[in-house]
Amino acid sequence: MRKALIVWGGWLGHEPQQVADIFAEVLKQENFEVEISDTLQAFADAEKLKGLDLIIPLWTMGKIEQELVNNVSAAVQSGVGLAGCHGGMCDAFRENVDWQFMTGGNWVAHPGNDGVEYVVNIKQSSSPLVDGMQDFTVKTEQYYLHVDPAVEVLATTRFPLVDGPHVLNKAVDMPVAWTKRWGVGRVYYNSLGHVANIIAMSEVKEMMRRGFLWAAEGKELAARAGASAEAAYTGMADNQL
Template sequence: MTDADTATLSGFDPTRPRHAVVVRGGWDGHQPVEATDLFIPFLERHGFTVDVFDSPAPYADAERMADTDLIVQCMTMSTIEKEQFTGLRAAIEAGTGFAGWHGGIADSYRNTSDYLHLVGGQFACHPGKHPDELVGEQSDNYVPYRIEMLPAAAEHPITAGVGDFDLVTEQYWVLSDDYVDVLATTTQAVREWDPWHRPVTSPAIWTRQWGQGRIFVCTPGHRVEILEVPQVDTLVKRGLLWASR
């Protein structure tokens, strides 16, 4: 899909100058630098000036946040100070978009429950392979699974035209509330070695309206090679534009 198609489907006006802040860091296994570098040129082609930070410190800068149309966060785990979180939430409530993928948004700042409330879904686990297959690498958690689009996805600018698709990577089991607008789900099966007794369906792609701001979350995106899957690439690009002020 071309950039023009992505912008059109998202109802996005690429002629209006915008400002994006990219916050990246945390656990290196999610390749926060390489992953965000995939999308910075895309944003620049759509009229954004982009500033990049390696901590959530800019969230505490009210003047900067007031001038920010979109925050792209790829910060797995780590911590956030009270004034930083307060600034982030205030910016979103005032209309700044907040978007990200995988653990960079759905597994950030575990010690701050108000952040989990803001995002609406929290990574709980990613059940992996059979215990006999484990080798102590990230690949222990790579399993085949399907992303399934809900009926609402057919007409939504982020997901229109994207059908169900399969991945082999981490499958996120997400704890969420019913204020998330779910566009796609994934279902964790029950395998002979699992302690749960029925399949568990989690949101895989969702949006959330918070004050005047839009939030977009895509749980696929463990590493660059997953973000480069055509469906994931399209969903993230559209989600960034959709979330922007």
Template structure:
């Protein structure tokens, strides 16, 4: 098996368990023939030589900041063929101040609606845990990342995502109207999408607030397949 180079970039807000979450997938990457490099900040993105040698970036950095040089390096690497993937806030809520980063990944976390007011517990992260459905789209039913995956239920944060139509949406989730929320019709957000950027591929999966959600069979299957699909292809070499 030809060795491929995977770069794990992790850090940012600790509430998304960037170390424990990325450790879930290291055995899969090793078994799939990747040499793995781990960085605890996005500083590596400004290293053009290191990025050119990287076939796949797995990012888990919620919020935090990246310099213009770092974001420029990341965009250049993906445009040249390096794959980029991640889950939840580690990719869809990173580097909020960088519009160039948001354009690259194609979606930005806006909110995760809360439970009924009478069920809220002050200071509990479970205030935003809701039962909801991930629904595979028609495209998703045919795509290598999600083919054969059926619609599935989760009880965790349900991401409301701001996005654009350059994304190829493989799965969605719908936020219903509720009397304690101000919106007036159901809102459907992408839950899994791909995005082509130059010769590179981007895959975003929004479930993944905690490592146990990453261990859900359907979530894990989608993320692992997404890693393989996003990886630099021969045509991008």
């Protein structure tokens, strides 16, 4: 049975415990053994993390010890999947650039705050993760992110929609969902999920379900191919060099 770890906490306005419960139910329906933790010390056992198939962080803002980031990074580099949503993954640990490098982006703004109505445009691509999915409308926070150019974009949203200092720039299609590789591990991110009822939307839940399965499959596929990746990148911050 595949194993998943969900770690929730940080800013509680994102309803991380409720979102964790939704994610756990999705994973159990896919025959995962699911562990849920509300402490970052769940990342302290490096060897245990490498024994997982999937790690799901739900921890907006907050601070994290560098060693814990290194442990997660090493696990993902070895093939463990990493998947998450909204601020719980890409507005986590703002001071830690190694986390941002691994996850593929970081939140910088949500013009108009909560309640902006916008379209999520599904980007048909080489990825099966969006096969058969159609564009849909949400009313929630619209995330403006700084994004790693190495990601494969699965869905976008158009900016600007509301007033702000960004409106005189040209229109941009901001990534909503993406994948990337970290070592031989697979990383999936979706910017939707401000609160639990957004995650519970059928379209969003299906995107997350597919993302979880895709990320978790990477470990077995890498093993079959004989691929491995030792954690050569230590994640040392500048002041540790």
